[in-house]
Amino acid sequence: MNTSVKKSVERKLATRTYFALSFIGLGAALLLTFLVLSSFKDILTPQVLLKSNVIAKSVQTTISDALKLGIPFESLVGVEDYLADVLADNPEIDFIQIKNQQGREYVKYRDTRQSAQSNQNVIKDTLTHDSLPTITVGLRKSYVNEKLSVMVGDAIVVSLVAFTVGLEIALFFVVLWIFRPLGTWVAMIEGLKTGRAQKNLSATIAGPFSELVTLTSQYFQSLTSSVKKTTPLTKGNDWYEPKAYDLRLILFLFVFSEELLRSFFPIYVKDIASMHTLIAVDIDIALPIMCYMLFAGLGTVFGGGLVERLGIRNSFKWSVVLSTIGLGGLAFATTVAEVVILRALCALGYAVATVSVQVFMTKTAKTDAERTRGLSTFVGAVTAASLSAAPIGAVIVQLFGTDAAMLFAASLAVLSWFFFNGITIPSFENSAQASAANASLGKNFSAMLKNQKISIILIGNVLSGKLMLAGLLFYLTPLLLLEFQFTQVSIGQFFMFYYVSVTLGNVLLARFVPSARATMPVMVLGALLSGVGVFSLIWFNKPEALAVAIVCLGVGQSAVLTLAPALLLKITRTDLPQVNIAHTLSLVRTVDRIGGILGAAFAAAFSLLIDYRDATVGLGIVVLTLVLVNIGLVLRSNRVK
Amino acid sequence: MLQKIKIISIAIGIIFFLLSLLSALQYFRFQQLLFDITKSRIEVPADALKRDIERSIATGIALHTNAQVPLMLNNVIQNNPIVLSIELTNSGLREREVLWSAGTRPASSQRADQASVSNRRAPPQQSGDTPVFVQHWPIVDPLGLTVAHLAFVSDKSEALNVASKARAELLRLAATLCLVSIALLAPILFFLLGSLDKIVLAAKSVVLGSASDKTTLLNSEVCQLAQNTQDVKNLATTTTRTASPT
Secondary structure (H helix, E strand, O other): OOOOOOOOHHHHHHHHHHHHHHHHHHHHHHHHHHHHHHHHHHHHHHHHHHHHHHHHHHHHHHHHHHHHOOOOHHHOOOHHHHHHHHHHHOOOEEEEEEEOOOOOEEEEEOOHHHOOOHHHHEEEEEEOOOOOOEEEEEEEOHHHHHHHOHHHHHHHHHHHHHHHHHHHHHHHHHHHHHHHHHHHHHHHHHHHHHOOOOOEOOOOOOOOOHHHHHHHHHHHHHHHHHOOOOOOOOOOOEOOOOOHHHHHHHHHHHHHHHHOOOOOHHHHHHHHHHHOOOOOHHHHHHHHHHHHHHHHHHHHHHHHHHHHHHOHHHHHHHHHHHHHHHHHHHOOOOOHHHHHHHHHHHHHHHHHHHHHHHHHHHHHOOOHHHHHHHHHHHHHHHHHHHHHHHHHHHHHHHHHOHHHHHHHHHHHHHHHHHHHOOOOOOOOOOHHHHHHHHHOHHHHHHHHHHOHHHHHHHHHHHHHHHHHHHHHHHHHHHHHHHHOOOOHHHHHHHOHHHHHHHHHHHHHHHHOOOOHHHHHHHHHHHHHHHHHHHHHHHHOOOHHHHHHHHHHHHHHHHHHHHHHHHHHHHHHHHHOOOOOHHHHHHHHHHHHHHHHHHHHHHHHHHHHHOOHHHHHHHHHHHHHHHHOOHHHHHHHHHHHO | OHHHHHHHHHHHHHHHHHHHHHHHHHHHHHHHHHHHHHHHHHHHHHHHHHHHHHHHHHOOOOHHHOOHHHHHHHHHHHHOOOEEEEEEEEOOOOOOOEEEEEEOOOHHHHHHHHOOOOOOOOOOOOOOOOOEEEEEEEEEOOOOOEEEEEEEEEEOHHHHHHHHHHHHHHHHHHHHHHHHHHHHHHHHHHHHHHHHHHHHHHHHHHHOOOOOOHHHHHHOHHHHHHHHHHHHHHHHHHHHHHHOOO
């Protein structure tokens, strides 16, 4: 009896629960924003009126000073220009009127066309004096609304962040209470069917279906005691077979702990470097980023061998130890050298941890479909952590300071180990194969780099993209936003422009997969877009222009990060069949890290010579120069045709 | 029942997290806006004073010999009670020399001046400290060279009072909405999760070999798994009977 259920009651229940939670959660967030805005408007309007009163006083003093010189009121020269200047400096003012005791007046409106109807939309504030002219200032009612409208954007950002984090937490409980008991149950049924040896029932089985699992287990025990077993009973075996999603929350927490620093790290290093400069402040800011990229690259390349030698559990344990020391140590660091060393530890920890998680996910997958699901679990957890960590980190910094944020990040890394400890780890089966593969790594790298097409894709797309990412997003963005007078919280939210763009770009690419012929042009376009956005800063020295640059980078990178590895794998399959997939991806990651090092180095060198805005533009020029290498690829494909 | 409470509490936790994060970010945004508006109030007299000082420099009067400056500074303080002190300092020297000043500069303003940009530790407010804003303007001569700096220290306590009023209001609204959300979500989830009990009961009866509703059996994946258990169980029992001597 195994009828397929298209829309089962369980699925309906899950959908309804999800919608109820989303509807009420988002509804509450929107309602809170609406109520808060109207309440804040009532609080802010008197404060703006106080300012308009100060302006009125200032205008009255200026006019009275002129009158004291003996100039008659009607003959005052330049009043119109003066009032125009005041209006230009104070965007909240709609008009200013100066009236003397005889009823003569000077009036200046912000927009002369609206002067007739503007009376309904202004709050008038009149300053009278016995002997001086009366000043009336019209305050635009819409001014406070304009200022508060930013908060609606905040509500969207926060809803997105909270829902991402909420979803991860919910998924953890879904795995714990639904997937794990059901997985155990299915394994037990399979065991009953095939007459496999009795295994142990994990003590961590919980949730609504645990009762059914226990019941089946009891039956199994009674059966094995009455029936002769076909296979010997082995101890220490759990019915539940580990799955990729078991590590989702663990990976989320670990990546979250690292990404938490994203929005404030350059500002934190700048602060330390300003007090104890190692080389030059701008270079000092780049040093930890470069060191991080270098050690992360080394950790990624050699991480596989390390995991093979130490095992998944030990590798992850040592990664957590390194990351905890690195992140926690940053709270007490006082010199740039200390920061550089601690970031190297963080990078090693991060690289080895992600490699061990990837190995776990590969080992737990039995079929191609499970492998794909494992990969999407990995990407999903990393994206969710990257998306939500920067804004939350910024809030922690604003509330408690960067040191507390570092300690919080370290505690999150420890927490990830706490969850990891309860996971069953699959054993290694093909370590001999892995050792042999590691030995040929250098040979394969050199073979791939000798291939012109591969080199062009790596330099013109992968390296250039990462160069821009590290230089613009990791180095220059926080510093530029600080120059634009952004608060830490706003800087944190700004980072979402990148992650949301990447996510949306990936979704679009997954939905509309480019044809084989279009893959290369779309990838090159992505690389071009990654570098071209920063040129908006030449014409507009505004945060909006930086946002455009970041969005362009995000969209461009979504194309490059998806299509470049696909193209490289295709080329290696046809041109270099002896090179395996793992080595191709390993080369991509290595070049990616080199791009990161170069990005931070270029950003630092430019910042030393020119200001941050020009450094950003300079970075764009470097990226576009590298993207030009793609011409070689186009010429080659034309020649082939 | 306990399972239902657990699931509902997780959902409530997520709603609580969403509203807390939203409230925190809204508050910081508001505080920044409020501080900007309060600081812009100082900008009006500060710009006027800067213009007057620069005009006097343009006429050829040296800054340190201009006896009008202290009068101008005092005048600004008298007309703007929010301004606590104004200092005109010499530019170019490593140790800034105060040329003219008016009002008394609170000790907390020195700390505000030295505060780091990265906010490594949230600064502890010392008792008796006057919270202040410190704003600087450069004084430029007709050649475009910065010859002095104008520093305004103004009272922040009024802005902080307004901010705390807004925080209280925000907390009240967030708490109310949180309670309303819980009041709405808990019964909805309780009602929805009622079907979970039915599924578990039906599956349990299938595992134990009792008769179960056919529609539930067809529409539930869990019940089908239970049916699988029952089928295997029956098969195993038959095998046992065949194997045992009768």
